[in-house]
Amino acid sequence: MTAPGILLSVVIPTYNYGHLLGRVLDSVLSQLTDECELVVIDDGSSDETPKVLETISAGRPSGFRWLRQNNAGAAAARNAGLRASRGSHVLFLDADDQLLPGALAAICSAFRDDSRATVVIGGRLTRWPDGREKRHPPPRRVDDDPCRRVADHLLDKTLSVSHGAVAVARELVDGRPYPEAFRGREDIPVSAYWLACGRIKVIDIPLVRIHKHPDSLRHAVKVSESLEQALADEIFRGLPDECQKLKPSYLAQRYLALSRAAAQTGERSTARRHLLAALRADPGQLLARGQLRKLIKAWMGSCRRWPE
Structure with a gap:
């Protein structure tokens, strides 16, 4: 359900990341305006996550809400955040990452400047525990052919889509919820759909810093x-x-x-x-x-x- 005036909802699922929440929440709250909101879904955390969220909520920051659910996985938490959000566009962000300064303003400006765009893709930074950091620029060119875009994403690996570096129109997200049966790589079906069915706009700035660590949401799962x-x-x-x-x-x-x-x-x-x-x-x-x-x-x- 959308609300008049809210252009962008930032949705963060979290599970037992209470020790990292302050970083990601500060990175978003410092950028919120009247046309943005932040929705956090606590996926049944057993650590200090609820306390951290209650403390922040007690300060009554404008545009911030959080909800708690029984543990159901990242996909279910993202879907719950989508249902609770009210923006006409959505940015999914992982709880262990960090939105870069100016990201929300750049995304909102991109959607305002091009009303036909349903997907905005920016760059990202990757930081390792030893302090090394690598910049990943956005794609130089996105093909007009939807299937070529999917091939670039899935096969050639030349078109990357990462949480925090891509914002999507609500109607596109509503058309392909995250598959809740998967407890890993659940973002791949969704990102492929966005690229196949969306109207892509690229902005040449980094939007998110992705922090690599052993227990991150991107930690490898056993496959067969x-x-x-x-x-x-x-x-x-x-x-x-x-x-x-x-x-x-x-x-x-x-x-x-x-x-x-x-x-x-x-x-x-x-x-x-x-x-x-x-x-x-x-x-x-x-x-x-x-x-x-x-x-x-x-x-x-x-x-x-x-x-x-």
Whole structure:
């Protein structure tokens, strides 16, 4: 449900990140104006998260609300935040990250300047625990063909979409909620849909600092062929018919990644099984984007560490 005058809602899901919440909330609250709001969803945290949110709420900052739900995962928390928000556009932000100064003003200006835009993409910074930081500029060019955009995102990895660096019109977000059955990588089906169905506008400024640490929301989850198949089904279920031709290539890439991972841990029979699955899906992917080189490197490392 939208409210007159609210152009942008920032939605932050959080689970047991009470020790980091102050950083991300300060980065947003310091930028709020009358046309922006901040909605935080506590996904059943068992740490100091509720206390942190109550303390901030007691100060009655304008445009700030928070809700608590039983633990249901990041996807469910984002969907709950979307339902509770009232802006005509939405920016999802992870609780362990940090909105950069001027980000909200830049996003709002982009949507005001181009009323047809439904997706605004900016750059991002990545910071590691040792203080190293890397700048990731926004894409130089976004193809007019929706399926080419999806291929650039899923296959070529030249069109990145990250929470905090992309804002989306509500009607587009409403059309593809986060899939709550997945407890990891649930953002991929959503971002692919945004790129396939949205009108893209790129702004050449960094919007978010993404902090890398072991227990972040982006921490790797255990994967399998069945999980990769289920995720691929979920991704392509929401895409236009003309994009379905990309599915075998996407699956092949994912199976090749599983094969490399298995080889690196000495599980050679498993690595061979994943390799065969990739070849069945799309044999051409073995020669795409250095896949063969990476696979050979993984197998050579396996042979050195675990000689038969």
